[in-house]
Amino acid sequence: MKRAMFHRATAAVILLGGLSSVCSAGLAWKEKQFEKEASASDNQAVAEFTFTNKGKNPVTIQSVVPSCGCTTAKLEKTTYAPGESGKIVATFDFGTRTGLEVKTIRVVTDDPKAPEAHLTMRVRIPQVVKITPVFVFWKHDEEKTTKPIEVQFTQEVPIHIKAVAMDGEGFVAKLQAIDEGRHYRILVTPQDEQARKPEAVEEDPLAKLLQPSHEGHDQGVKLTIQTDYPKDKPRTFEVFARILPQQAAPEPLTPLAGPRGGRLLTLPVPPGSPGAPAGPVQRQPAAK
């Protein structure tokens, strides 16, 4: 008898406790977790986190704080009456990220029973391109041989390089198609003093475009790889080349990015590639 009464009392306490929490539940979230497998053409993920005020009192959302500057969160209004629903729309911009990314959003309310909620976006971003290496460099006393930059597209759909633009001077770059739509190689060579002389320029039409505007500036260039994917907003990728000074520079110099007096050089795309211009093109024999 006593045991039965004890069990009933326990059940009553549990039930009342549960009811109590429901009555003062505040915001009840439909889902706090968002998961997505992004496609290669996606550059952002959008999640809607809906909620309903299940409590007896209005709830005011005091702040919505994403964990990253890459994520924005929008809320139509801040105070929700009992029974009213709302949503937070979160947008995560991928930028240059790949792989599994987890972004959180901290929601702070004036509900003392549930002052905070944590929303999570888990997005797997496919790697569209593998560039090895992104940065080629030569030490000041190193022989200025050609160094390759491998560009491999990892998606099933072929992705073609439409152009490679080099912003800066002091280097010669040539584009090879190893496997059209899949694998390209950019060969970068520091341009030596001999090649800059007028007689050498006549022999190499590519070098003709690389007239140094002044001597003694930092030798570094940025190459921008322009692709044809996705069709509505083709992506570009950047790689860098530099001849290092003898000593490590203690202070940052003028930035590499942006025109610095050199001409914008667009490398010839291998013949047969989509978008390849007509006319003579320097092509290296494809070597795997």
Next chain:
Amino acid sequence: MPILPAIGTGLLHPKAPIWNIAELKPGEIRVRDALAWGDQVLWIDARSGQLFEQEHIPGIPGALRLNEDEWESLLPQLLQVWHPDRKVVVYCDSSACQASHNVARRLREEVGLTDVYVLHGGWAAWKEAGK
């Protein structure tokens, strides 16, 4: 007898000094060891640009900024000063912050830089060290 409570307090106290945080993860370096490298260190602040703009947070003097949000626009300035003789040390807010690890990983794997480390304890550890 008093040793056990003392150890427990040292481990669990919310204001425990940084030095008794768990051991280094691979690729991490402590403040005192990074400081021993002197001018060889190229400091990288991996915190979000939003924090700088909104909160005007301080950072390690001379540090370059590089974060995943502004990767393409900020990477060139790092490459302009990087040299194999220098050691790159990346930091963000604290040990709980992943941004520095992400930036360090990308510098090693994508850009191919050598001698890239993450500051154990981040900016919080730097402040604790009295810097």
